[in-house]
Amino acid sequence: MILVIGATAHFGRQTVEALAGAGRKVRALSRTPEQAGLPEGVEVVRGDLARPETLGAALDGVTELFLVLPYGMDVQPLLDRVRQAGVRHIVFLSSGAVVDGADPQPDVIAAYHARVEQEITATGVDRTFLRLFFPAINSLTWAMQLQGGDVLRGPHAAAAASVVHERDVADAAAAVLGSPEHFGRVYELTGPQSLTQTEQVETLGRALGRELRFEEVPAPAVRQQLSQFMDGDFVGALLDLMADTAGKPAPVNDTVEQLTGHPARPYAQWVTDNLAAFR
Template identity: 80%
Template sequence: MILVIGATAHFGRQTVETLADAGRQVRALSRDPERAGLPEGVEVARGDLTDPSTLGPALHGVTELLLVLPYGLDARPLLERARQAGVRHVVFLSSGAVVDSADRQPDVIAAYHAQVEREIRATGLGWTFLRLFFPAINSLAWAMQLRGGNVVSGPYASAAASVVHERDVAEAAAAVLGSPEHAGRVYELTGPQSLTQIEQVEALGLALGRELRFEEVADQAVRQQLSQFMDADFVRALLDLMAATVGKPAALNDSIERLTGHPARPYAQWAEDHLADFR
């Protein structure tokens, strides 16, 4: 039995669907099972990550665990419950910002994910880490702007990323769950191409049949705006990561193809798959 934690978020939901389509035994954790909206036939267990005492029924009989955690959550109580319940293998969707050789991680995003990785290792359970930098779903943040025009405004127009389709992440996670040969391994997941934000907006425009353009705005203004409703250290880390990629093509690898058996989906495919989100 596989338990997916974070099952109603993008990556968790897609993984649940992928596992269910393959006929795998999968259970999804949700605070509100009646509103989870997961595929028919998927077992949905009630539980709250902020109250580990509620997780017992969800963990019963589970041997594999996929963790898609909200930033900042203390994972230790959950991991201890999983160990006690007999879970044997934990797959964690981590961050590409983690630097293995660093005595101190470069920012709060890397530090949080590195901490969870250490805590998973400390359980003595089998583990696999899937590290992801810039998922394609970040582009959904542009939808509101594009409802009022054809311009996307943001910092760092030339910031480059190898954006990854969430379906590829889900299929990679499904491939390592239940496969002992992946235990103790770290996979960095990338898309098939390095694209600047300008190029992403152009590709999205082609899919929508609209002439879209990216208009760069001052970094400081964006930092101040985002910090009004997001953790300031998180905003700083996110924008610093973007700034570091300006003028530098993103690194590419074949991890997704090796895990799933097919090449990573291009950003143009992601745009086609999400047309409804921009209309």
């Protein structure tokens, strides 16, 4: 039995669907099972990560765990219960910002994910870490702006990323779950090409049949605005990561293909798959 934590959010939902589609025995954790909307045959169990005492039924009989966490969550109470339940393998969706051996880590995003990786390792349970930098779903933040015209505004127009389709993350997770050869391994997931934000907007515009353009906004103004709704240190780290990529091609590897047997989906495919969100 595979338990997916974060099963109704991005990455978790797609992983549940990939596992169910392959006929794997999968259970999903949800605070509101009646609203989960997961595929038929998936066992959905009520539980709340913020209340570890509610996780007993979800962990019963579980051999493997796919873990997608909100930033900043204290994972130790969960890991204590995971170890007690006899789970044998944890796959954690981590961050590409983590730098192995760095102390301190370069920013709060890397530091949080590195700490979770260390805490998982300390359980003694076999583990696999999937590190992801910039997922394609970040583009969804542009959907609301499109209602006001053809100009999308944001910081660092030249910031480059090899953005990853969430389906590729799910396929990679499904591939390593149940496969002992991946125990103890760390995989960095990338898309098949490096694209600047300007190039991403142009790709979106072609799919929509609109002449979209990206207009750069000074990063300090964006940081001040976003910090009203999000952790300020997190926002600062994210914008600094973007600034570091400006003018430099993002790394591209074939890890998705090596794990899944198919090439990573290009950003244009992600746009096509999610076009309804931008209309």
